[in-house]
Amino acid sequence: MLNGTTAEIKPRTALRINPAKTCQPIGAMYAALGIHRCMPHSHGSQGCCAYHRSHLTRHYKDPVMATTSSFTEGSSVFGGLSNLTQALKNIFTIYQPDIVAVHTTCLSEVIGDDIPMMIKKATEDNTIPAGKHVIHTNTPSFVGSHVTGYSNMVRSIIKYLAQSSGGTRDQLNVIPGFVDPADMREIKRLCAMMGVNIVMLPDTSGVLDTPQDGHYQMYPKGGTTIEQIKGMGDSIATLALGHFGAHPAAAELEAKCNVPAGFLELPIGLTCTDKFIDALRQYGSTDVPESIEEERGRLVDLMSDLHQYFYRKRVAIAGDPDHLISMVQFLVELDMQPAYVITGTPGQHFERRIKDLLKEHAPNAVVKQNTDLFELHQLMKQEPVDLLIANTYGKYIARAENVPFVRLGFPILDRTGHRLFPAVGYTGAMRYIEKINDALLDQKDRECEEEWFELVQ
Numbered sequence: 001m002l003n004g005t006t007a008e009i010k011p012r013t014a015l016r017i018n019p020a021k022t023c024q025p026i027g028a029m030y031a032a033l034g035i036h037r038c039m040p041h042s043h044g045s046q047g048c049c050a051y052h053r054s055h056l057t058r059h060y061k062d063p064v065m066a067t068t069s070s071f072t073e074g075s076s077v078f079g080g081l082s083n084l085t086q087a088l089k090n091i092f093t094i095y096q097p098d099i100v101a102v103h104t105t106c107l108s109e110v111i112g113d114d115i116p117m118m119i120k121k122a123t124e125d126n127t128i129p130a131g132k133h134v135i136h137t138n139t140p141s142f143v144g145s146h147v148t149g150y151s152n153m154v155r156s157i158i159k160y161l162a163q164s165s166g167g168t169r170d171q172l173n174v175i176p177g178f179v180d181p182a183d184m185r186e187i188k189r190l191c192a193m194m195g196v197n198i199v200m201l202p203d204t205s206g207v208l209d210t211p212q213d214g215h216y217q218m219y220p221k222g223g224t225t226i227e228q229i230k231g232m233g234d235s236i237a238t239l240a241l242g243h244f245g246a247h248p249a250a251a252e253l254e255a256k257c258n259v260p261a262g263f264l265e266l267p268i269g270l271t272c273t274d275k276f277i278d279a280l281r282q283y284g285s286t287d288v289p290e291s292i293e294e295e296r297g298r299l300v301d302l303m304s305d306l307h308q309y310f311y312r313k314r315v316a317i318a319g320d321p322d323h324l325i326s327m328v329q330f331l332v333e334l335d336m337q338p339a340y341v342i343t344g345t346p347g348q349h350f351e352r353r354i355k356d357l358l359k360e361h362a363p364n365a366v367v368k369q370n371t372d373l374f375e376l377h378q379l380m381k382q383e384p385v386d387l388l389i390a391n392t393y394g395k396y397i398a399r400a401e402n403v404p405f406v407r408l409g410f411p412i413l414d415r416t417g418h419r420l421f422p423a424v425g426y427t428g429a430m431r432y433i434e435k436i437n438d439a440l441l442d443q444k445d446r447e448c449e450e451e452w453f454e455l456v457q
Contacts, residue, residue, distance in 0.1 A: 017374035018393060020318045021344030022411070024139035024149030025103050026052045027178060029066055031153035032101035034184075034202020036223035039097035040066040043084060043115065043136075044105025059411040060181070060208040060419050065218055067091050067100075071107055080113050081121070088127050088134065095218065098226060102136040103153060109140035133226065135160040145345040146410065147244050147320050150178045154202060154249040157229060164233035164257035171197045172283050173235045173259065175249050177242025177266050177322040178410065179424065181209040181222075186422035187241070187267070190277065193292055196284035199228045199235065201249075209419050233257030237283050241276070242266050242322035243349055266322050267424045268432075269330025270299060295426040302430055303334060306437050313386040313440070316340040318376055318394060319409035321350040321369070323423075327389065327408065328354055330429060332361045334436075336387075339365055340379045346370040373397065387440060404439035406432070 025042060029052050032040035042049035049068035056064040067090075069075070069083040084102070091100055102115060115136040122128050137156035139149040154175060174191065176184055185205040191198045206222020232238075232253060237260045240250035250261035262283070267276035274296070281288055313336045317324060321343045328338050339362065341354050350369040358365045366379055373390070377397045380388070388398045389406045392413045398405035412418050422428040 012375075016344070016372045018377075019344045019372050020342060020376070020390075020393075021145035021147070021320075022055065023052075023141035023146060024144055024152070025105055025141060026055055027146035027148065027150030028101075028103035028137055028139045028153040029053070029064070029149075030056060030146075030178070030204065031150045031157070031202045032103070033064065033207055034204045034223055035099060035101065035157065035229070036221075036225045037098040037219040038223065039091055039095055039100050041087065041091065041100050041102045042066055042068045042105060043080060043102050043113065044069060044107045045071045048105045048107070055411060056208075058413045061416055062208045062210060062419075063216075064208070067095070069108075076107060076111060079111060080108055081118050084113075084115075084118050085122055085125075085127055088122050092127075092129050092132060097132075097219065099133040099135065101153065101157070102134065103139045103149065104136075105139070106141045109138065109142075133161070145320075147178050147322070147345050151245050151248050154246070155252045157201065158232070158249050158252045158256065161226060161229045162233045162253055162257055163230045164259075167234055168236060169231060169234045171199055171231070171235045172280075173232045173238035173250075173253065174198045174200045175238060175240045175246040176200065176202075177245030178320060179266065180419050180422070181205040181207065182418070182420050182422040183424045183428070185209075186425045186427060187276075190267075190292070190425055191280060193289055194277070194280045194284055195286050195289075196280050199232055200224060201229060201232065233259060235259055237262055239264060239276075239279055239283070243325070243353075244321045244345060244347060246322075265329075266326040268323065268326035269429050270296075270303070270333050270426075271329055272326045273425055273429065292426075299426045299429050299433075302433055306433060307335060309437055309440055310334045310336050312337050314339045314384075315387045315389060316376060316380055316385045316403075317388075317408075318342045318373060318390040321345050321347060323409050325350070325353050325357070327432075328357055330432070332357060334433070337362050337365075339383070339385050340376055341365060341367045342371050342373075342376050343369050344372060377401075387436065389436075404443040406435050406439050408432075 029040040032038050046068050053064045053066050069080050069087050075083050119134050128134050137152045181204045201224045203224045207220050210220050238250045239262045240246035241264050247263050253259050254261040265272050267273040315336050315338050331338050351367050354367045388403045389408050391409045
């Protein structure tokens with residue numbers, strides 16, 4: 001009460017409680033790891049780099065290497081030129097990468113460090129050895145999310161390295177969004193089955209899902225090579241998979257090298273994978289092989305077999321926007337009912353696209369961008385759901401509300417396997433049908449057990 005009247009409760013506009021995202025440099029570091037023999041470099045304090053490395057390592061269960069400019073109080077006042085110069089000398093001398101990918105942090109962004117000038121000076125002073133490369137992107141943590149940082153780094157890779165010789169190579173560029181190594185491996189497998197020669201950028205398969213052979217390799221054999229990236233300017237076209245994570249890089253390549261860009265959504269679920277396969281068929285001037293048709297048929301068969309368990313189940317889903325756009329389409333295909341769809345990444349396209357997908361199936365769904373998991377929890381308390389899909393941090397909400405829970409996206413810190421088993425393609429769709437069905441049936445089994453114990457007592 002305020003002066004005898006009920007005070008109006010205004011919605012939060014700035015404060016975030018339990019954000020449904022993390023910061024830009026994590027995405028930039030992950031994208032840089034998708035280049036062969038690349039050392040990601042964090043231009044900021046040691047603490048930032050340590051957090052980003054540990055977060056990626058915990059998700060992928062593989063060691064993540066990165067270097068830092070190691071800012072101190074003096075760097076914060078006078079700038080980080082000397083720190084970056086000394087760092088580049090040490091990196092090329094000790095670690096000997098082919099390329100260093102610099103990304104900024106909050107601190108270097110706030111003081112306004114001019115990274116292109118620093119790289120130019122390091123080149124003129126021969127700090128950067130001949131034949132080596134240094135690229136950069138700006139990733140202020142107080143803007144966007146890890147998806148934004150990933151997108152910015154991929155776009156900068158194209159900006160720095162892609163070239164056009166005037167000729168055309170018989171290859172197709174594929175730019176995936178922020179997905180796991182298993183997803184990139186699955187996309188490459190589908191392309192190979194279609195007989196389409198591709199260059200994927202970035203490609204973390206073979207980098208963050210390496211086998212245990214008893215030998216540590218700082219630079220695993222995976223990743224897109226610099227020569228492949230340079231040759232992307234001569235490809236017949238580019239397929240960008242994801243509006244937020246991939247489309248800006250494809251647009252940059254089209255503007256720079258006049259490579260036609262095809263914009264798709266992540267191939268998660270039936271319809272989105274169909275569109276991806278059809279795009280490969282058109283750009284590759286090939287036919288869809290029987291083996292892929294059989295994979296699709298098995299998915300459709302599984303969807304029909306389990307339809308009775310999914311029909312009209314209310315779902316709350318949170319995560320990265322590209323994942324959610326495709327997964328919501330898949331939930332609609334399963335005849336489930338998305339009730340709450342939220343992401344921490346800003347961007348009006350997300351709300352427009354999700355509402356368009358749900359306008360007939362679930363017109364009253366709550367769809368919000370740039371929000372947090374606390375708000376999702378409030379919504380679920382007001383009107384419960386039958387299933388929650390989110391990253392690791394969704395488990396606390398699921399536990400509090402006694403709701404079946406399926407993990408999706410980044411980060412997943414308390415389970416393993418996501419880096420090895422895809423979410424994309426027909427195979428990934430079948431995997432998530434199994435995960436959703438098991439979660440729903442496990443909840444049903446627990447409820448039956450509780451009823452039985454009550455009857456016994």
